Amino acid sequence: MTNLQSIQEQLQLAPSVSMSDSRALYGSTESLALLNIESPMCNAVIAVQGAQLLEFAPKDATPWLWLSPKAVFQEGHPVRGGIPVCAPWFGVNHQDATKPKHGFVRTQDWQLINITESPSGVMKLVFQFLSAKEDFSLFPHKFSLELTLLLSDHIDISFSVKNSSPIEMPFSWALHSYFCVDDLNRVRVTGLENNTYLDATNALTPITQSGAVCFKTEVDRVYESVDTEQVIKGSPSLSIKGTNCPTAIVWNPGSELAEKMADITVNHYDEYICVERGAAFGNTWRVPPGQSATAELTILKSH
Numbered sequence: 001m002t003n004l005q006s007i008q009e010q011l012q013l014a015p016s017v018s019m020s021d022s023r024a025l026y027g028s029t030e031s032l033a034l035l036n037i038e039s040p041m042c043n044a045v046i047a048v049q050g051a052q053l054l055e056f057a058p059k060d061a062t063p064w065l066w067l068s069p070k071a072v073f074q075e076g077h078p079v080r081g082g083i084p085v086c087a088p089w090f091g092v093n094h095q096d097a098t099k100p101k102h103g104f105v106r107t108q109d110w111q112l113i114n115i116t117e118s119p120s121g122v123m124k125l126v127f128q129f130l131s132a133k134e135d136f137s138l139f140p141h142k143f144s145l146e147l148t149l150l151l152s153d154h155i156d157i158s159f160s161v162k163n164s165s166p167i168e169m170p171f172s173w174a175l176h177s178y179f180c181v182d183d184l185n186r187v188r189v190t191g192l193e194n195n196t197y198l199d200a201t202n203a204l205t206p207i208t209q210s211g212a213v214c215f216k217t218e219v220d221r222v223y224e225s226v227d228t229e230q231v232i233k234g235s236p237s238l239s240i241k242g243t244n245c246p247t248a249i250v251w252n253p254g255s256e257l258a259e260k261m262a263d264i265t266v267n268h269y270d271e272y273i274c275v276e277r278g279a280a281f282g283n284t285w286r287v288p289p290g291q292s293a294t295a296e297l298t299i300l301k302s303h
């Protein structure tokens with residue numbers, strides 16, 4: 001049975017989910033398989049490639065996640081928006097910069113291993129990624145990932161990795177969330193005050209965050225060992241709470257860089273900010289052989 005046939009079969013247990021594809025939903029030229037959720041609690045779209053939540057909106061609310069109108073839907077190509085999973089390394093590979101940025105699990109298909117829908121409409125989807133022999137040249141450890149998406153009037157995510165190799169595995173990762181903002185000039189991110197960040201716009205120079213993060217120009221910052229919660233103060237205001245996600249990355253390219261990014265452009269860079277949580281740089285996980293590590297992330301409305 002193919003991966004898509006297996007997904008189709010499991011969808012019988014979840015009446016609010018249907019199979020679709022990027023051609024039907026977004027008019028793309030190539031076609032990526034998508035799960036379309038219209039439950040009593042939320043609307044959402046998930047790409048099988050990368051197990052990437054692309055869209056999420058609680059019932060009768062505006063979208064929380066930004067999906068670029070210029071996103072490219074093509075096998076093996078990252079999709080700009082939603083919540084890509086970056087692993088088994090975050091950002092540029094420190095050993096070999098020619099390896100794909102943000103790892104390789106965001107551009108490969110994942111398996112759906114379980115789906116359930118509660119009577120009130122809470123959707124639970126469990127995806128799995130097993131590293132293959134072909135991935136070994138990029139990352140010399142056998143590993144598996146599990147991503148559980150619990151979609152209700154908010155988002156709960158559980159992310160775990162198992163090291164199936166005989167040696168310790170360095171593992172850096174992020175849930176690279178793109179959030180819609182209505183006014184980039186006014187939006188603020190709180191919860192990072194007084195943290196040191198590595199400024200990726202300036203050769204990772206360490207700088208102390210003073211006050212809330214605002215977005216007057218390009219922002220690309222890595223905050224290590226952060227507090228549990230950050231809040232996006234905007235419309236909507238959202239709380240992002242992580243357990244075992246010690247790193248926060250905050251990113252918006254600003255207009256100049258966006259002009260050079262074909263799947264963002266100067267017309268759309270001001271529609272989103274990324275507030276990512278994971279374990280990267282000095283917080284990189286070191287998973288012992290045969291062991292697992294797990295993190296949790298909750299995104300919910302902040303009042």
Ligand SMILES: O=P(O)(O)OC[C@H]1O[C@@H](O)[C@H](O)[C@@H](O)[C@@H]1O
Binds near residue numbers: 091101200249
């Ligand atoms: O274009 P990509 O590979 O999806 O990366 C987008 C951005 O991702 C952010 O996490 C990085 O901090 C930025 O430096 C990067 O530009």
